[in-house]
Amino acid sequence: MSSSTIAQTDSSLRPAKRRIGDTVFGGLSTLSGVSILVILAAVAIFLLAQALPALTTAPDVLAEQGYGEFWGWVLPFAFGTVWAAFLALLIAVPVSIGIALFISHYAPRRLAQSLGYLIDLLAAVPSVVYGLWGIFQLAPALQPAHLWLSKYLGWFPLFSGNPSGTGRTIFTTAFVLAVMILPIITSLCREVFLQTPRLHEEAALALGSTRWEMIRMAVFPFARAGIVSAIMLGLGRALGETMAVAMVLSGAGVIHFKVLTQQNPNSIAANIALNFPEAFGLRVNQLIASGLVLFIITLAVNILARWIVSRRAQYSGAN
């Protein structure tokens, strides 16, 4: 930014007169950049300070005044958070990539455009609305599927156990979450697919490949890093989703992989939302400490995404 060291002897190298607009804009963008760091730090400090009493109190005191020993208490919720998000990704990723490919490479241009808008619109639906949809529409609709899966595929560990009578399971929740993260993954993937160099695609076609082969040979390798970061962004949203999970999921503090049963591992965010209104004293600290755990999980996911993207930077369209 500073250029005062440049030799003043050559008049053509003399720096241009500083304009006020430059100063203002430079200041503003610095400020914005710094404020992000400050906000993040403030959140982290707040979480740490509020969580500390729960982390430092003896387990037997916590058992009496809080929700019980901290790590044993938070583990099922941490598991539930990751498990629900993972299931949601399992459903959302193939569909998102399919939609993105359809929009970028298959659909007629006019259709592609309006379809793109529609998908983006999904991202604007508030999560309470998704929650209501989950409770009133999806859960009753999927309940027969629960019975069917448990009857015919009950031997498979995922589908074992007594099926839920209301359909408010992690199975249904994963579908709700999948629809919620679909737009993020889709629109990012679409943008990345569109960036594939035209020459690569044409070269593949010229070698006699079909459209699908062209996508496999030219589009996917080019877009890999972009897809990964899109998935990670989607995962971030799924991990932190509160309202929809709190409303739809019949949650408890349990750890198991069965997706159709009445008791499902609850997520950290939903658990905080459910218990905060009646919490006081150490319980508040304990809930906030679980928020800190969620913060760390999310941070770890983001760092992982960064690392994956940077490892594959040479293919990325972003460079």
Add this chain to the structure above:
Amino acid sequence: MNIKKIGAPFAILMAAALSMSACAANEGTPADNATTQSSGSADAGSNLSGTLAGQGASSMSVAQQTWIAEFQKKNSGVTINYSPDGSGAGRKAFQGGGVQFAGSDRAFKDEEMKAGSFGKCTAESNALNLPVYISPIAVIYKVDGVDELKLDPDTLAGIFAGKITKWNDPKIAATNEGVTLPDATITAVHRSDDSGTTENFTDYLSQAAPSVWTEKANGEWPSAFGGEAAKGTAGVVDAVTQGKNTIGYADASQAGDLGVAKVKVGEEFLGPDADKAAKLVEASPKVEGRKDHDWALKLDRKAQGAYPIALVAYALVCEDYKDDKDAELVKAYVGYMVSDEGQKVAHEKVGSAPLSADMQAKMKAAVDSIK
């Protein structure tokens, strides 16, 4: 040129401002989210004036709003705030002296009852626990073809503990002669959030069916007993309504068109009627060792003729206020709550069970004793 020089202090300033406001945000005072009712015209009613702050149980938040509105109509000079932040928060605020009265789903325990440990009370004064709000909790169910359901405590506990899993279980059939019970799996729905409703329901089960319900009373559902969870009273009612062969528990006023089970008390089966629930409070003994005007109750869930599953919420006040003005306002307002009229408006508005005439008289005497 020297944006760095200008920018750095500016950024620090910004940082300081942000972190300060971040700190402040979590120290919200009770007044922040209070349900404030502004006072009306000054010419009506009494010559009382001033501001009264209360905090506590969300279970009686609507009842409090109703009482505040009615009370302020009569006493236009008085402003009352009640912030429904939860019982625990209310008790803490009352101990800390932040509020003149608290609403709570339970009375102060013996170890909490120490003169001098309540901020607004004089050093010699203890707190008074006054039951002011009774909300019957109904056992709601939806089973096709079953219009009437009678359950004894052991069966009810067995259903919610996941030990009785079929509607045509012999234990259910035993108390429901002549009813065709389907061969269907029971879906028992409980609250997923921490609530006074769950605490009272589990308290009932642990008192009335200790051999089946082996857990203590608790606001959070014990995960050992399983079942479906749904958020809030509305969530439970929705889940029971939409599911099939479901059973749950919710405030009786929210039961709607769902079937309401009758519960066995002694030799008879009782439904969640207001007068039967009021009897629970009347029939329950006081916690031992409390003073005459302290009505902390040891709810007797097996009392004859009383519907046993009800939430009883207390108003927590001082025996003797430091500020006589506080005492005057609390006497007037809490006095209104426990009056016949106060109990009736709450009943009409939220379906709570009015205190019996006898209890009302006892409460009035207690309120009159406040100094």
